[in-house]
Amino acid sequence: MKFEAVTIKDIAKALGISTSTVSRALRDSHEISPETKQLVLDCAEKLNYRPNPIALSLKERRSRSIGVVVCEIANNFFSQVINGIESIAYDRGYNVIISQTRESYDREVIDLQYLASRSVDGLLISLSTETNDLNHIKSLHNKGLPIVFFDRITEEINTHKVIVDNFRGAYDATEHLLRNGHRKIGVLTNSEFLSITHERVAGYKEALIRNGIKVDENYIQHCFYGGMIFEEIEDAVNKLFTQKNKPDAIFATGDKLTTGCLKTLKRRGVKVPDDISVVGFSNTDIAELIDPPLTVVRQPAFEMGKAATELLLQLIESKRPIKDFEKRIMTPELQIRESSIRKMETVE
Amino acid sequence: MKFEAVTIKDIAKALGISTSTVSRALRDSHEISPETKQLVLDCAEKLNYRPNPIALSLKERRSRSIGVVVCEIANNFFSQVINGIESIAYDRGYNVIISQTRESYDREVIDLQYLASRSVDGLLISLSTETNDLNHIKSLHNKGLPIVFFDRITEEINTHKVIVDNFRGAYDATEHLLRNGHRKIGVLTNSEFLSITHERVAGYKEALIRNGIKVDENYIQHCFYGGMIFEEIEDAVNKLFTQKNKPDAIFATGDKLTTGCLKTLKRRGVKVPDDISVVGFSNTDIAELIDPPLTVVRQPAFEMGKAATELLLQLIESKRPIKDFEKRIMTPELQIRESSIRKMETVE
DNA sequence: TTTATTTACGCAATCGTTCCCGAAAACGAT
DNA sequence: ATCGTTTTCGGGAACGATTGCGTAAATAAA
Numbered sequence: 001m002k003f004e005a006v007t008i009k010d011i012a013k014a015l016g017i018s019t020s021t022v023s024r025a026l027r028d029s030h031e032i033s034p035e036t037k038q039l040v041l042d043c044a045e046k047l048n049y050r051p052n053p054i055a056l057s058l059k060e061r062r063s064r065s066i067g068v069v070v071c072e073i074a075n076n077f078f079s080q081v082i083n084g085i086e087s088i089a090y091d092r093g094y095n096v097i098i099s100q101t102r103e104s105y106d107r108e109v110i111d112l113q114y115l116a117s118r119s120v121d122g123l124l125i126s127l128s129t130e131t132n133d134l135n136h137i138k139s140l141h142n143k144g145l146p147i148v149f150f151d152r153i154t155e156e157i158n159t160h161k162v163i164v165d166n167f168r169g170a171y172d173a174t175e176h177l178l179r180n181g182h183r184k185i186g187v188l189t190n191s192e193f194l195s196i197t198h199e200r201v202a203g204y205k206e207a208l209i210r211n212g213i214k215v216d217e218n219y220i221q222h223c224f225y226g227g228m229i230f231e232e233i234e235d236a237v238n239k240l241f242t243q244k245n246k247p248d249a250i251f252a253t254g255d256k257l258t259t260g261c262l263k264t265l266k267r268r269g270v271k272v273p274d275d276i277s278v279v280g281f282s283n284t285d286i287a288e289l290i291d292p293p294l295t296v297v298r299q300p301a302f303e304m305g306k307a308a309t310e311l312l313l314q315l316i317e318s319k320r321p322i323k324d325f326e327k328r329i330m331t332p333e334l335q336i337r338e339s340s341i342r343k344m345e346t347v348e
Numbered sequence: 349m350k351f352e353a354v355t356i357k358d359i360a361k362a363l364g365i366s367t368s369t370v371s372r373a374l375r376d377s378h379e380i381s382p383e384t385k386q387l388v389l390d391c392a393e394k395l396n397y398r399p400n401p402i403a404l405s406l407k408e409r410r411s412r413s414i415g416v417v418v419c420e421i422a423n424n425f426f427s428q429v430i431n432g433i434e435s436i437a438y439d440r441g442y443n444v445i446i447s448q449t450r451e452s453y454d455r456e457v458i459d460l461q462y463l464a465s466r467s468v469d470g471l472l473i474s475l476s477t478e479t480n481d482l483n484h485i486k487s488l489h490n491k492g493l494p495i496v497f498f499d500r501i502t503e504e505i506n507t508h509k510v511i512v513d514n515f516r517g518a519y520d521a522t523e524h525l526l527r528n529g530h531r532k533i534g535v536l537t538n539s540e541f542l543s544i545t546h547e548r549v550a551g552y553k554e555a556l557i558r559n560g561i562k563v564d565e566n567y568i569q570h571c572f573y574g575g576m577i578f579e580e581i582e583d584a585v586n587k588l589f590t591q592k593n594k595p596d597a598i599f600a601t602g603d604k605l606t607t608g609c610l611k612t613l614k615r616r617g618v619k620v621p622d623d624i625s626v627v628g629f630s631n632t633d634i635a636e637l638i639d640p641p642l643t644v645v646r647q648p649a650f651e652m653g654k655a656a657t658e659l660l661l662q663l664i665e666s667k668r669p670i671k672d673f674e675k676r677i678m679t680p681e682l683q684i685r686e687s688s689i690r691k692m693e694t695v696e
Numbered sequence: 697t698t699t700a701t702t703t704a705c706g707c708a709a710t711c712g713t714t715c716c717c718g719a720a721a722a723c724g725a726t
Numbered sequence: 727a728t729c730g731t732t733t734t735c736g737g738g739a740a741c742g743a744t745t746g747c748g749t750a751a752a753t754a755a756a
Contacts (some may be wrong), residue, residue: 002698004491005465007711007714008713008714010714015734018468018735018736018737019712019713019714019734019736019739020715020735020736020738021734021735021736023712023713023714023715024714024715024735026733027714028404030733031734031735032733032734032735033733033734033735036734038733040480050461051465051468051527051712051713052406052409052465052467052711052712052713054402054405054466054467054711054712054713055406055711055712055714055743056712056713056741057402057711057713058400058402058403058406058712058741058742058743059712059713059714059715059740059741060713060714061741063402063504071429072431073421073430073431074424074427074430074431076422076426079421079422079423080422081420082422082733083420083421083422083448086448086748093463095445095462095466096446097443097448098444100431100434113398114443116398117353117397117399117401118401118402118443119400119402131382131713143352153366157720180570228454258634259634259637262637263634263637264632264726266636266637284609284634285607286607286632286634286638287616287637289607289610289637289638290616290634290637290638290639291637291639291640291641292639293639337756345708347713353742355741355742355743355751356743356744357742357743365705366705366706366707367705367706367743367744368705368706368707368708368744368745369704369705369706371742371743371744371745372705372744372745375744379703379704379705380703380704381703381704381705384704384705395707399742399743401741402741402742403711403743403744403746404739404742404743405711406710406711406712406713406741406742406747407710407711407744408711408744409711428752472728478697550748567744603738612737624750672745
């Protein structure tokens with residue numbers, strides 16, 4: 001049950017020198033003779049010495065680890081973001097600690113508390129649905145903990161941010177539907193607390209307005225938990241279908257929202273795209289396999305993870321406090337497939 | 349940039365008592381007067397004191413964290429397992445540190461090294477494809493670090509293991525295909541290094557044999573990286589299709605393998621299930637949305653994560669060394685959909 | 697009152713590492 | 727030979743927390 005690791009003391013004892021000398025030799029200090037240095041290095045090699053990161057963390061008050069807070073990893077977008085995060089962090093010698101909030105504010109508070117006490121050197125945060133009050137993050141930010149937001153950001157905290165051009169993604173998706181002859185476009189979207197919701201709904205509205213179509217608020221259905229609870233989506237779709245003027249297309253603004261919508265339609269026996277067209281934000285790898293192949297707004301998730309991590313490390317490793325923050329906006333890609341293309345030859 | 353946390357010393361100073369007293373008061377020791385205890389508790393509350401886990405880890409040589417090693421999290425099965433792991437660990441006060449090997453042996457070695465030096469109290473491992481030599485794990489195991497394997501296990505190390513009944517999953521899938529009139533069943537499977545490969549291929553073979561069909565080794569195609577590299581799957585499917593006797597069904601033994609196979613078929617214009625049937629191990633949430641709805645062997649991933657974690661914590665928290673290990677075998681579920689059902693009315 | 701026993705707390709070591717400071721030895725300059 | 731520098735190394739404190747041991751004061755027993 002014990003787990004005895006080789007320490008600096010063991011080397012010191014083996015060589016009959018002090019721990020200070022060993023430490024300096026390993027750290028490649030100038031105030032050490034080449035011979036002693038070599039001796040220590042050899043001995044460390046022989047004993048398979050590994051510095052104890054915990055002791056280092058305690059001493060240096062940094063852990064060479066960064067915390068990632070997302071709502072859930074079982075989501076294509078976030079798991080791809082995490083891959084991007086790791087690809088950078090790993091190379092730069094940082095460890096990544098992931099925590100999931102499952103869209104709960106309480107868990108976000110606890111997770112953040114934990115990560116902070118664990119001395120992470122910085123934080124990569126995508127807010128959870130329930131989060132409205134940001135004091136738990138502000139207090140960490142005010143204490144000087146480097147934070148970068150991605151995807152679900154907030155304007156209340158001034159720091160680096162990485163997002164996709166949500167407005168444009170939504171605009172393009174909506175316009176694509178309009179071009180294909182749809183006029184009554186329903187929206188399935190997330191909680192109103194989230195930045196992505198506002199940006200995406202705004203893009204949708206703008207596309208309508210520019211095409212001379214009046215926005216009907218009844219067509220905009222919010223799912224508070226973004227589809228984590230399936231019934232939420234069923235309800236939202238029901239509400240869309242009980243409008244006096246049933247929509248002829250649905251735009252879903254999230255991964256779970258999109259697939260949940262498709263499931264609901266399928267179970268109801270609604271044909272896509274014959275009865276209704278569907279476009280959704282999604283990073284699924286199998287959009288082409290879906291029946292019908294799904295038109296998606298795809299985010300450069302991996303790149304977003306990379307960018308956010310680079311910005312964070314820059315914050316962490318900067319000597320002097322950074323006051324000039326950047327909002328990096330990446331470009332989403334509309335991948336057009338059959339789910340949004342009205343078949344003209346289909347006649348009732 | 350500094351991040352000053354409240355320590356036990358701050359409380360001691362504020363109250364004019366020693367750190368020992370504070371520590372004991374917080375730990376609810378009996379040798380502390382009720383008044384002092386209350387004083388300390390109040391002060392701790394007021395200053396918002398949080399014990400420093402790093403200092404605790406150093407002192408107690410345990411971190412109340414467990415390490416998880418998987419090939420990748422952007423995989424339905426593994427992200428669901430991780431959810432199961434977290435659901436237990438979280439309640440029991442353990443933190444989960446996830447690392448991805450991306451199927452690389454070298455990364456597995458490094459990740460494990462890192463987790464060990466980080467003083468994780470235990471390890472949950474699913475081996476990576478490339479891993480053939482187990483010395484890096486054995487050495488940790490021999491030093492007494494609690495380890496539980498799941499999914500991709502090894503017989504070389506004696507400890508708890510959690511798997512699904514892979515033999516049965518494959519047997520059921522194959523027999524299902526046989527019952528539907530298929531006789532020439534190709535297999536897309538993982539590296540021969542992996543336990544899951546052997547178990548699943550064995551189940552497949554047994555089903556054939558029991559039905560009086562001779563096993564044709566040419567029908568069994570291994571993808572070394574389990575489909576992480578798409579071309580691998582294309583090649584394998586090609587090989588299957590250039591047999592003198594083209595298969596009339598494909599059984600894929602992994603998530604990526606299954607979706608990759610479907611993509612390849614779709615791009616080749618091969619119709620499922622008209623031209624060929626497909627069954628695969630997969631934990632995707634949208635099997636029903638695929639064209640055609642996909643017959644899958646689904647693993648109770650969440651439950652597997654829970655079970656593995658419970659076994660690990662039992663190992664970690666046991667007073668005396670455990671010598672009696674358990675292999676927990678859970679039941680996979682064959683979910684039958686259209687991809688494996690030959691349409692009888694289809695005539696050439 | 698004296699002695700024995702609790703009670704309640706402080707001191708200091710410990711975990712593994714770094715680093716400031718002091719000092720011995722070696723070297724060069726005078 | 728003497729002094730000043732430089733090189734090279736050791737001692738010990740510090741990071742935050744726990745804990746064995748020692749001990750003064752309070753209480754109980756004689």
